[in-house]
Amino acid sequence: MNSKSNHHPSDIMLENFARRELPVGTSVIISAHVELCGRCRARVADFERREMREWHPEAATVDVHVPDLEGMIEGIISLPRQQPGRDKELATAAQDRFVNGARLPRALHQAAVNLQWSRLTDGIHQAKVAVDHETRCEFIHMAENAPSPAHTHYGREYTLVLQGSFHDDLGSYGVGDFLLRDASHEHQPVSDNGCLCFAVLDRPLRFTRGLPRLLNPINRLRFRGGLAR
Amino acid sequence: MEHILRFELSGLLPGCERVAPNSARRGKAAVQHGRTWNRDMGQEFGHAEAASDEELLSEVSHSGDASAFALLFARYSRRIYRIGLKLTGNEQLSRDLVQETMLTVWQKAHLFDLDRGSADNWIFTMTRNRCFDLLRKAKRQPVCVSADDIWPPGEEAESVSETENPIERHALLSRIGGMLTRLPAEQQAVIKQVYELDFTHEEAARRLGIPLGTLKSRLRLGLDKLKYFVGPDK
Numbered sequence: 426m427n428s429k430s431n432h433h434p435s436d437i438m439l440e441n442f443a444r445r446e447l448p449v450g451t452s453v454i455i456s457a458h459v460e461l462c463g464r465c466r467a468r469v470a471d472f473e474r475r476e477m478r479e480w481h482p483e484a485a486t487v488d489v490h491v492p493d494l495e496g497m498i499e500g501i502i503s504l505p506r507q508q509p510g511r512d513k514e515l516a517t518a519a520q521d522r523f524v525n526g527a528r529l530p531r532a533l534h535q536a537a538v539n540l541q542w543s544r545l546t547d548g549i550h551q552a553k554v555a556v557d558h559e560t561r562c563e564f565i566h567m568a569e570n571a572p573s574p575a576h577t578h579y580g581r582e583y584t585l586v587l588q589g590s591f592h593d594d595l596g597s598y599g600v601g602d603f604l605l606r607d608a609s610h611e612h613q614p615v616s617d618n619g620c621l622c623f624a625v626l627d628r629p630l631r632f633t634r635g636l637p638r639l640l641n642p643i644n645r646l647r648f649r650g651g652l653a654r
Numbered sequence: 655m656e657h658i659l660r661f662e663l664s665g666l667l668p669g670c671e672r673v674a675p676n677s678a679r680r681g682k683a684a685v686q687h688g689r690t691w692n693r694d695m696g697q698e699f700g701h702a703e704a705a706s707d708e709e710l711l712s713e714v715s716h717s718g719d720a721s722a723f724a725l726l727f728a729r730y731s732r733r734i735y736r737i738g739l740k741l742t743g744n745e746q747l748s749r750d751l752v753q754e755t756m757l758t759v760w761q762k763a764h765l766f767d768l769d770r771g772s773a774d775n776w777i778f779t780m781t782r783n784r785c786f787d788l789l790r791k792a793k794r795q796p797v798c799v800s801a802d803d804i805w806p807p808g809e810e811a812e813s814v815s816e817t818e819n820p821i822e823r824h825a826l827l828s829r830i831g832g833m834l835t836r837l838p839a840e841q842q843a844v845i846k847q848v849y850e851l852d853f854t855h856e857e858a859a860r861r862l863g864i865p866l867g868t869l870k871s872r873l874r875l876g877l878d879k880l881k882y883f884v885g886p887d888k
Contacts, residue, residue, distance in 0.1 A: 445786045449799060456804040473779075478851045480737060480778050489739055494731045494752050501727075501753070502720045507761050531806060535799045557795050 430462045430601035434583075439465060443472035450560030450625045454583050454603070456532035457623060461585075461601035524564060525621050527588035533623060540564060549573050561626045567591060567616040575613035580627040582606045589620035707773035715763035726777075727756055734781050741785050747792065754784040765807065779807045833883040841876030844869050 434442070434455050441447050442455045459465045522534045529537055540552040548571025552564045565584075567573060583605055590599040593612040598604060606612060705713075705722075707729065713722035731752050738748030758780045766776045783801035790797055834842060847858035859869040 445782055445801070445805070449790065449795065449804075452804050453799055475852050476782075477775075477778055478853070479740060480733060480774075480781075481851060489736055491732045491735050492745075492749070494735060494749070495727070497731075497753055497756065498724055498727050501757050501760050502723060504757065504761065506714075506718050507764065532799065532804050535803055555796060556799055557790075559795075 430458070430464070430599075430603065432596075432598060432602040432604055433462065433465050434458060434603050434605075436468065439468050440472045443469045444476060448559035448627070449557035450562045451583065451627070453532045453536065453556055453562065454585050454623055454625045457530035457587075458585050458601065458603040460530040460532065462603075525566060525588060527621050529587065536562065537564070542566070546574055547571060559627065563624055565622045565624050567614065567620045567622075569619050570615065570617065573614050575611060580607070583625045585623045587621045587623060589616055589618050591616035591620045591622070707777075711759070711763050711766050711773045711776070714760065715766065723756075723760055726759060730759075730777055731756060734777075737781055738785060742789065747788060750788055751781065751785050754788060755781045758784060776807055779805060783807065833880055836883070837876050837879055841872050841879070844872045845876050848873060 438447070438451075438455060439459075442452055442459075445452070447455070455465075459469055522529045522537050524537055524540065536554040536556055540554070542550045542552045545551050545565075548568035550566045554562045554564070556562045567589075583603065584598075585604075586598050586600050586602045588600060590597060591614045592598065593614045595610065595612065705725065707726065710722040710726050713719040714726065734752045734755050735748050738751035739745065742748060742751070755777070759777060766773065783805055786801040786805075787797060834845070837845070843862060844858060847853050847861060848855065851858075853861065855866060855869055855873070859866045862869065864872075
C-alpha cells in the first residue's frame, strides 16, 4: 500500500525509529506512515542494515563473556508451537481494520479496538487510545469545513492523515502525510472534504483562542493524569 | 555503486556463526514429544552442519524438528546475547532476550517466509522486537501494541537505491556476485569492511591492521576493477 506522501518524518526520527529508541506512541505513528510510504520504508531498511553490522559475528569489537545458554533449549522445545497452518495469523491479517471506512495501517490495528469517540467541538471528534505512558495518542475526525480550535503545543504533535485531507496556514496534507507541529507553530487545521487522522502528542495541546482556552488547565491535568496512570 | 556492493556483499557473506562443540555438554539429553534430543542429533537426522539457516527454519516450521532448532540455537544464541548486552547492559535481561527470541523462533518459525528475506534478517528483527518488548515490561509500560506490529518481521524492504532503479539494479547485482570473487583477497577484504559492515575508512583500517592509506588505495583499486568488469556507465 503506497500513497504519495509529501510530508515525511525527518531522517533522525526514522533512524531512531529503526533503532527502537522512540516511545511506543511515536513508534506507532511512524510505523503507520512507513507502511504507507515507500520512500521512508526504504530509508528505514537502510538504517536497519546499518544496525545489523553489530549483528555480524565478525563485527563484534569487544569479546564479551557469554554464559552457557544451552540449558534453555530443553525448556523451549517443551512448549507447544503455533500451528504452521498459520490460520490464526492469516485470519488476523485478512481482518483489515477500518475506521470510518479507511483501512488502517497494521501498527494501528491493536490501538483501534473499541474506540470511544467524544466530541471536542462542532464537527471535531476524537478517540483516545492508551498506548504508553509517555505520549497521548488519538484518532481525530474532522467533518467538512469544521473549524478546529486554533492551538499551539507544549510539546510536539505528530499527525498522520489516514483519509481525506486538511490544510492549515502552512500547507495542505493528504493521505499518508506525516506532520510535526511544535510550540513554534500556532495552527488551525480545516478540512474541505472531511478527514481522519491519527495524532500523537508528547505534551498536551494549548488552545490559543476563544472558549476552548478553558480546556487548557484541564488538558494539562488530564495529560499528567495520563502519565501517572 | 556503493549501495549495490553493500547489498550484494551481504548476500555473499552469510553472517552465520559456528560455535565450537562443547564436549563437556555433549550427550546432554532432552525429551521432546517422546524423542530424545542431544547435540549430535543434527547429524543423526541428516542435518549437515552446512544446512542453511533458511532450511533449518523451515524444518522447524514444518515438522517442529528439535534438532534443526538446536542447530539454530547454536548458531544464534551467542549473537543474541551479545546484542542484548549491548542494548540493555544487563546480563539477566540479555539471557531473557535469548530465551524470548529463540522461543519466538520455535513457536513462530512458520511466519518466516522464504520469499521475503533471509533467516538472518528475520531473527535479527525478532531479536530487536523482543528486546523492545522486554524493556517495556521492565519499565512497566503497557504492552497493548506488540513490537511485531510496529516493526513487522519478514518484510525486507528494498533499499533506497533499489527503489530508485529496481530493474537495472537487479540485473547488475546478479553479475557483480561473480565479479567480486575475481578480486585479490585483500581488496575483497576492504570492500567487505566498508560496504558490507559499513565501517568508516578509519575503523576498517584499524580492524584490518593496515595503514589508512593502504586501505584507501586497495579500496580504489578494487572498486576500479569492479567498475571495469561492470562496463561504462550508461
